[in-house]
Amino acid sequence: MTAVRGVVATGRGKPVEVTTIHVPDPGPGEVVVRVQACGVCHTDLHYREGGINDEFPFLLGHEVAGVVDSVGDGVGNVAPGDFVVLNWRAVCGVCRACRRGRPQYCFDTHNAAQSMTLDDGTPLSPALGIGGFAERTLVHSGQCTKVDPAARPAVVGLLGCGVMAGIGAAVNTGGAGPGDSVAVIGCGGVGNGAIAGADMAGARRIIAVDKDPAKLEWAREFGATHTVNAAEADTVEAIRELTGGNGADLVVDAVGVPQTYTQAFYARDLAGTVVLVGVPSPDMRLELPLLDVFARGGSLKSSWYGDCLPERDFPMLAELYQQGRLPLEKFVTEEIALDDVEAAFEKMHRGEVLRSVVTF
Template identity: 70%
Template sequence: MPTEVQGVIARSKDAPVELTTIVVPDPGPGEVVVDVQACGVCHTDLHYRQGGINDEFPFLLGHEAAGVVSEVGEGVTEVEVGDYVVLNWRAVCGQCRACRRGRPWYCFDTHNARQKMTLTDGTELTPALGIGAFAEKTLVAQGQCTKVDRGAAPEVAGLLGCGVMAGIGAAINTGGVTRGDTVAVFGCGGVGDAAVLGARLAGASTIIGVDIDDRKLRVAEGIGATHTVNSHQTDPVAAIQELTGGFGVDVAIEAVGRPETYRQAFYARDLAGTVVLVGVPTPDMEITLPLLDVFGRGGALKSSWYGDCLPSRDFPMLIGLHVQGRIDLSAFVTEKIGIGDVETAFDKMHAGDVLRSVVMIEGARA
């Protein structure tokens, strides 16, 4: 029968979030109920609260989550009760033209659970990115669950569900960074630092972190940046060219989502270099570039959605590297908080004080 649990909702635009009782239905065909153990506080959740995604309030926030499958619906074959899983917001269909061409990371028909979670008065909730994991339990489609090694703590594993995967994938999957490449990452927040880690993992020889906050630049150095540039104090394009023999980088990753930083990334790359946009712009933003410069520099201008990842492939691989001690995903966890502390976590995010605050759901292991 349906279960009542505690969850964090955004009831209306810019209103403080609320911890309230939500109703999770029994899983239907192809659906799964997950006992959430931990969920990261992502900037996308704040965008939902601010009405920057859509106006389908109230939202059940949270999407960077790990937990344990507690119930499965009819026809579920990909996971079973007791599996330790990371949740993802792009459950591929396997049937669209992208999937049939062997490119499921571009799936054009990703899906979520068909049923809605609700408030106790029956008001339907819109789960953030189809997940809604600032809650003790959540209902998702089976394809949104990826089984991973239990050796990774939930506060670490869950971050692959969005920001960390987006950054690592922007470097490796979208940018195609490989051994000996030079890379610049514009914006050293959680996604940008994950791109730094991805570039290091791929064997880049030079990794340049660019930000206006020296605190963030120091963190980027700890994760793998070989050089840093404070773009508030120095022209980043000139500095990057100086660090690369006057040429610019092979791959420039923009992890801010602003026209001015995209322009810097565009001009900071070498001839035939690649620009990757992984920062999320707002609908009003526009950029103008001389078409001759676009033509004359060659290379590629790409956008990276979720790091062009395939969760079933990438999540277990990255968790395995973490468990083996080859990468340290725990470096992205700044603090662990309670489910009632999400609004305070948003404030810390605004101030640039955290890479990730992670909500620990009561009953999750430490």
């Protein structure tokens, strides 16, 4: 058992606390990771606000890069000293999706069996099964993906969630490719990930849509060829105008509300694709004329974690970053200390940052 400092959400909407947590020695199939960097993601804020579930207290943080500190019995994929990026999709290998050769859709992903705890023994619920706002964390070995140790932790750790979700939404789920026209609605971390993915895949025209001029400027840095300020223009008409009146081959909704999804639906070309990667709240409902769904054809998809396979995608994307072909470093707005997470949530809420990254 090791005592470390960690960021804990104790109740719905309450400011987070930096407190002592206890990390057990790894059991069978488990790994303790010494965290080097962890991004501040909107999902962590959703946990704090009770938007995921009510299993407080939460140990927040999940976009982690670090070094394996110790391993439990039966662990063969990593060893102490390995540099890893953590994922929240440790595939089981035996569920019906895995058996059909579709492990990216695994229905029974793994987490550590033991709990990390507070001083009084209260078990913590780690965000997305990771809990990375801590000096060390306990995860299942399948949540560890080795990447090149020369990569910068604050950058490649972001592959653990939001950036991967965006890149994967465009490339894995949406199938963006050379010559395509792609529109992305919502240009935060996930949306700009989709823009970077579309650019990396060779899309000919990439249209960024947001109401915030600063986010639209960020989008240009990631490869957007055109921008649409949704506060000043009709999103659907603007995208159609920029695509010869037809609509985009692929539209990614990185916001996840009925209004933006409806815009995405009508802003795509006939037989085009819509990908929903923004996460809706449970109360949201969508109404579309069923005849329009039928008549426009194409595909309506949702993208969960960018349909990624961490052991395939993380090393590949880390290598592309190191080659200068994927500008992951531009997602890092600032590096902060563990005590600054609450302030980082406020900056994120105000739209001042793409990613604050806690570094140790």
